[in-house]
Amino acid sequence: MDFRWDLIISSLPMLLTGAKLTVQLTAVSVFFGIILGTLTGMLRISKTPFRFIAAIYIDVIRGTPLLVQTFIIFYGLPSLIQRPIPAYFAAVLALSINSGAYVGEIVRAGIQSLDKGQWEAAASLGMSGYQTMKHIILPQAFRRILPPLGNEFIALLKDSSLVSVIALEELVRKGQVIIGRTFRPFEIWFAVAVIFFVMTFIVSRFVDLLERRVTRHA
């Protein structure tokens, strides 16, 4: 039984380039996902007709595979709009829209977990709905949703590997390419797994740290 460490070492630069793209994709998508999700979560509990749209968005995205969503955006959308969509753009779009739905649910739950008395106290002081949201509700909700948001970040980091199917050279795709050349699937997938683990481990420690800093007085 021989395990080719040297192969892993020599593939490392290429794998790390892929990992860099994975991190970048995830970070950008989480960023847009949080914006989209905060909006969605707030609309979801609003009394406007938009709450139905938010509910449908959340249900549809959570009820269909990310893989299919990616196909729809990368292969389906271009035929509809009669122009190709770059793979990177399609990936960010798919991951952001996907993440937005999950974050939307997290934000909704976070807001609803707050005591009704917080709204009432703010209202009784003459604060507007917007002021209450901004100064009272969201800051407290944010502290509570940090842990599930961290989990969502980690989930997205892993799920981003799905966009390898549209030939985007993130970590998994890089692994496939290297195996195509070296015919050593075990070493390469092993290395890919370790890199994923290191990344999620760092993120989860970071989230723990952040959590400890901001969840006081929540």
Place this chain on the structure above:
Amino acid sequence: MPKNILEVTDLYKSFDQLEVLKGVSMKVKAGEVVVIIGPSGSGKSTLLRSINYLEEPTSGSIYFKGELINPKRNLHKVRQEVGMVFQNFNLFPHLKVIRNITLAPSLTRSMDMNVTEERALELLKQVGLSDKAQSYPEELSGGQRQRVAIARALAMDPQVLLFDEPTSALDPEMIGDVLEVMKNLALQGMTMIVVTHEMGFAREVGDRLLFIDEGIIVEEGSPAEVFSNPREKRTRDFLSKVL
């Protein structure tokens, strides 16, 4: 200035099938302390919360300084002038005591932040918590929290203060401090409507007592009068249980 700072006429409130307020009317003069008593579930909180529209009345009207309260037109303004103190304090846990007090005034008025803070410190002194400005609510006892909540309401310079059982969630030894603060407010001429089970406070501080049962005002009069000589049987039954 109209004679009555607050006037409630023919107020009805239902939650789905449950009719909680069944035609309540009351008038409150400026500077008056009105104490509301009644059995649990009689609608005391609902009445109080309807006044600043935390509960929207099913029907009836509420006038503040002679002006009809309309949720679409003047509610924010009315709420800035009608403060409320809750049984569970409802302080903002993520903000320091001082910020709890300055937040609403700083958002709703164009005033120098230094002035707002100075005023907040003054109020803290008034409620006996000068040293707690930089604390977080969780670092305070229940009685201290409630006094911060009173200071927070006062920071808006309200013309009327509503109290919904402000001492019911407190340990017995904390109740006195809060009642003392309320008594001083009354002495300074603050208009107050107080729902409470503290009969001593009602007797000593109240100008007028309302007894509510099953969604209507059963009896009203000066506290001394009602306590010593209740006219209605329901009032007598209730008082015999709580006195």
